[in-house]
Amino acid sequence: PNPPPAVAASANAWWLLGPGVSFPADAKGVRSTTRPAKSVWAAAALGLQTTEGAALAADLLHEKDWRHKYFTYAVRLAELQAIASPEKCISSCKAGLDAAAVTFEWRRGDKACTLQNAMRDASCDAPKGRGLRTAVVRGVTRNEGTREDTKKSTSSTSTGSKDGPDFHSVLHGAAVTARATG
Secondary structure (H helix, E strand, C coil): CCCCCCCCCCCCHHCCCCEECCCCCCCCCCCHHHHHHHHHHHHHHCCCCCCHHHHHHHHHHHCHHHHHHHHHHHHHHHHHHHHHCHHHHHHHHHHHHHHHHHHHHHECCCEEEEHHHHHHHHCCCHHCCCCCCCCCEEEECCCCCCCCCCECCCCCCCCCCCCCCCCHHHCCCHHHHHHHHH
């Protein structure tokens, strides 16, 4: 691996400045994990559109010991989502994801942009001018116990049993697996 870039010892640890997703810098250039994490969790709580969600967002934003207590807020949000209507639960999840997309940076080389912008276009040095995308990667594997090669999706993994279900099928359903494995 490449050596980490030279940065002063602080919250600006080298792993925060590598390529890919990065925590955003504040006005002084410091890359804190607390501020962006709180904003994403608060957005998810507010996305519930309930008084309990609003109270949770306010409480977590004012938490002084976030490093040691963040899990209590995550558990409370999950509890509130579990008792909310499906629509409000989905709204909460989308609000959190939307906040992460505009809060976190995508970095490649000396270019940086929001994760949201990186997903939309190539202005942040995304490959081949298309923005970031997902893809299905197909590979070739050997059937257990034979020399016969078979095309199979790399996301498909056997349970270990020759006749057992495929994890991809269990997680995503047979129709999705059939499309993924062609």
